[in-house]
Amino acid sequence: MSAGFFQVPVPHNEPVKEYRPGSEERARLKAALTEASSKTVDIPMYIGGEEVRTETRIPLVAPHNRKQVLAHFHEGDQTHVEQAITAALNAREQWAGLPWEQRAGIFLKAAELLAGPYRYKVNAATMLGQSKNAYQAEIDSACEMIDFLRFNVQYMTEIYSQQPRSSAGYWNREEYRPLEGFVFALTPFNFTAIAGNLPSAPAMMGNTVIWKPATQQIYSAQVLMEVFRKAGLPDGVINLIYVDGPLAGDIIFRHPDFAGIHFTGSTGVFQQIWKTIGENIHQYKSYPRIVGETGGKDFVLVHESADPKEVATALVRGAFEYQGQKCSAASRAYIPSSLWEQIREYILADLREIKTGTVEDFSNFVNAVIDERAFDKISKYISEAKNDPRVEVIAGGTFDKTDGFFIQPTVLLARDPQYVTMCEEIFGPVLTVYIYHPDHFEETVQLVDQTSPYALTGSLFARDRYVIEEVSQKLVNAAGNYYINDKPTGAVVGQQPFGGARASGTNDKAGSSLNLLRWVSARVIKETFVPPVDFRYPFMETE
Known part of the structure; x- marks a missing residue:
């Protein structure tokens, strides 16, 4: 097998398009809005390599036009949560064993797809499904999501390059293993980029993920899943399900292979999740990572x-x-x-x-x-x-x-x-x-x-x-x-890593290496080149 110390492309923040009258991007976005509004999409769940449909189809309505049905999604039940867990665990060994540069290549390709052929599709989906204007969609579902993918690849390489010192006669190495089990990503309605980052960040570090988006964000979540699959994400690495939150949690938080949760949502829900994990702590193979951002005043x-x-x-x-x-x-x-x-x-x-x-x-x-x-x-x-x-x-x-x-x-x-x-x-x-x-x-x-x-x-x-x-x-x-001397919104990936403390969450700073560190478990290896063959130490010698 060939090998090398690979340098990833230097990340840069995706330029924000302004959508001025007469601009090409304005025309292309309006065309994407017209295209999306002309049809009602059928949205399946994605479990393993399968598109899963059920008998329960739920309409998704544009918040600014209650008469406009954008899509129907297929609601899952307990069996689909169990299927997603199985798919994630089955995919784990092969995904964790894939060289890191191959994982990086998938997410870098996803970033380029979003910057190019999928930009207006994901922005239109965010505008219609979450009622965002053109600029708010652009800085979210296009630019921030692209930035998360590019910068997280850079942060991944920085983490892997952090190695211990070695004394003469020894070689110390540190491996950054994915967590043992699966990660649960529970994502909010308000930012397509946050919803995409919460499952993709753990996956980038070698974990397999079950992703449950907020109902109101399913319309744009489906576009992101399409991008991930187009970029070559293997089956079972990210499993997208639409199941009632408490039902999903009841199954996931009792599973021995539950390894962590990546969450953005309300403080009350996060505190209940933390409590539930604590009550079930004796059932897990390891202590789950709990990462959450929960709101603010x-x-x-x-x-x-x-x-x-x-x-x-x-x-x-x-x-x-x-x-x-x-x-x-x-x-x-x-x-x-x-x-x-x-x-x-x-x-x-x-x-x-x-x-x-x-x-x-x-x-x-x-x-x-x-x-x-x-x-x-x-x-x-x-x-x-x-x-x-x-x-x-x-x-x-x-x-x-x-x-x-x-x-x-x-x-x-x-x-x-x-x-x-x-x-x-x-x-x-x-x-x-x-x-x-x-x-x-x-x-x-x-x-x-x-x-x-x-x-x-x-x-x-x-x-x-x-x-x-x-x-x-x-x-x-x-x-x-x-x-x-600025408004308190608008954090940019790579410039202002985002997160708060107190009741606002665990402050693990999305958009920085601090967040990615939560999704690995380090193993230190010490190799001794010439092992000793005598138990005696010099201090034991006689005068």
Whole structure:
């Protein structure tokens, strides 16, 4: 067998296309939207090398057009979870034994497929299925997913190259084995790239995976699976199933070969998973890896030295891009009274120009929230705020689900810094503002740190460098991704590895080698060239 120390292509961030009027990419994306909207797709599960269909077909509806059925997916049951486990375990030995450069080649090819022939198909699927505008889909399902694949290959090689030192007469080596068993990837609706990274990152390191996406993301998940298969991913390495979450978990978390979970979702679900794993710990062959990112109540803290226009733009983009359905979305803002009127006018001026509607109309900045359950939850917060004397609705506050699940960007002004929308994750286009006196800045910093159990993202706006340093130290544990004079969203793979602590997750930083390290188990090998043949040591010699 030939061999070599291989260097992978140097990764670079995929350039973001702008979709300006008259551009080729705009025309191609609109054509992809038309093509996708012209048919109803039949989506099977993928278990081993089989496309699995069942008698239970569930419709997938566009959130912004309740009459548009995009696809039907085949819902599985307990037997399909068991089949997926068997397929993953059967594929494990051969996949783990494949040279790393062959695994790398598969995922690098997948990146190129997404950058080229599949770019507009996956973006159109994300726009229609998850109600994202063209730009939000481009930075997610195209660019971020491509970046995850390219950079993770680089991080894989960096991990493999980390080797121990060897003294004279010895050779120490370190192997990075895949985990013993299978990995469960439980993925969210809001980012196609996160949904694709959660199964592909463990698979890249030699693991086999069972992937259960959120129902609302199945439409674009199927496109990613098509790309993986087109890139040459062997059967059984990633098994895509559509089974009720608790049912899947009940089987997976009791299986002795369960080796780890890669999760993005709610804090409550993650904590229940952790508890279940703990209760079943005696059944497993090894201690499972538990990796999760679970949400946030992300802050923007404004100092009186900040620029009002910069703050307003960051709040509008940070709070209302993708309808606030980002774990990192700006959800609570603390603004000094000396700047509030200027910032308020800038925000209101922007909101007067923002349009809400379908994704096919590229002039719409805001689209629909993901489904009726989300709509009802978010609109309840807004309705209760309208009737509460502790809070004032200063923008938006209207919603309608007649044709799609539309909620207007809403800004609340809370007189109580502990008001519910300052504390609880809403996951929608709702920003709550608290106004503080500039003399109470120190107390406000404490409020930011102590109000929420989460610690995912946060921003500080200030031009005073002493303030920037002081606040950065005081809020050291308040956010895993901390921004200075920027909105708290938009982490880029290879530039801002993403993840938070406290109630926001395990902070294993997707988009970095830290995450990939969780999916390997190291074995150290010491080889002695000339072994001793006498048990005696020199100190035992007589004088």
